[in-house]
Amino acid sequence: MSNPYLQKKRWKYLLMFFALIIAGSSLLYTQYLVKNIAKSERTRAQVWAQSMKQVFSTVDENQLNYVFFVRDSLTVPAIVTDEKGDFKVSRGLDSMKTFINIPPEPGVDQKKQPVYDLKYFQNELATMDSQHEPIKIKIDVPGLGGNYWLVHYKESPLLTQLRVFPYVQLSIIAVFLTVAYSAFSSSRKSEQNQVWVGLAKETAHQLGTPISSLLAWIELMKSKFDAEDDPLIAEMSNDVKRLEIVADRFSKIGSKPVLEQHSVYEVVKDFVDYFRVRVSDKITFELTGDRFLQAGINIPLFDWVIENLLKNAVNAIEGPGSIKVDIAASKTRAQVYIDVTDTGKGIPRSKFVTVFRPGYTTRKRGWGLGLSLTKRMVENYHNGQIFVKDSELGKGTTFRIVLKNID
Structure with a gap:
């Protein structure tokens, strides 16, 4: 006879296997999208870095508007530092905590120049460097701080959300499936219990009549054959009493004993x-x-x-x-x-x-x-x-x- 428990176990493993395939496929596809978006963002950051170099270099007046357009097209937060780590330019950060003018505006007292939140910049730099390797650009303009600058940039909010999205999605699906499975399982068990209780009570009821008849036949045999002390009849009586106990057991199923x-x-x-x-x-x-x-x-x-x-x-x-x-x-x-x-x-x-x-x-x-x-x-x-x-x-x-x- 087939074992229903083993069959149920196999189905659970099979469903778990397909669930893992679906989850794995979702994660792999999301990682594929993340990789392509990250590559696209780095390309834009490199273009922006080159535009910064052009801004501080000698450019034709007709090209200047185009260079500024390219520079302003970057959609991810970025910070430019020189080779010593001093801040030069920033983009896409919290405007309440950032203010950098390079070079200083003519005729403005340096002491009255707005300052920036150094700790905020350091935290942002640490986050950017943990996500991407800075882009190095060569600066040939004297007085701008060193021979090269470093462009640090951060993932866009969209890319960050996309990284987290599949895990949030799978978590919500897992919670929903768990709740649904528990509800259906509880409902199914309740129905099964009702069937078993009804079957048990009906069995107890059906056993009542033949047990009563057997008890009557045993008493008749004792009186007809004068066999009150016969050990075989005594054992038959014990078995019939055991049947009474069995019937009583079935009648108690489903009720509090x-x-x-x-x-x-x-x-x-x-x-x-x-x-x-x-x-x-x-x-x-x-x-x-x-x-x-x-x-x-x-x-x-x-x-x-x-x-x-x-x-x-x-x-x-x-x-x-x-x-x-x-x-x-x-x-x-x-x-x-x-x-x-x-x-x-x-x-x-x-x-x-x-x-x-x-x-x-x-x-x-x-x-x-x-x-x-x-x-x-x-x-x-x-x-x-x-x-x-x-x-x-x-x-x-x-x-x-x-x-x-x-x-």
């Missing part, structure tokens, strides 16, 4: 005594632990938990083996530990969590629901925990149930 204070040892012992005579005599059972520990238990449902664990242990044992149930308290005695240990084939460590998922099974005819139901009954109905405490391939497995101790 009533938890009562019971001795954990005695509850487990009653079921182990019933179960051991119904499996191979090659498997031995051992029950140990504290007899006085108590917890809030719904006996029909908790018997189901122990039954599923014992059946799982029996199926794991190939040939002779043993099953041990140990009941102990935590160090603070706030919790009760119930350890079910078998000498079966064991569970790989990678499957410690997977075994509790619906549909997971290693048996050809299994449905993979036993441990899933067990986990639900322990955690949802008894406010406890269940997990694989330890397992080794070829040697056996220990499941641990944790309940709240009631002193």
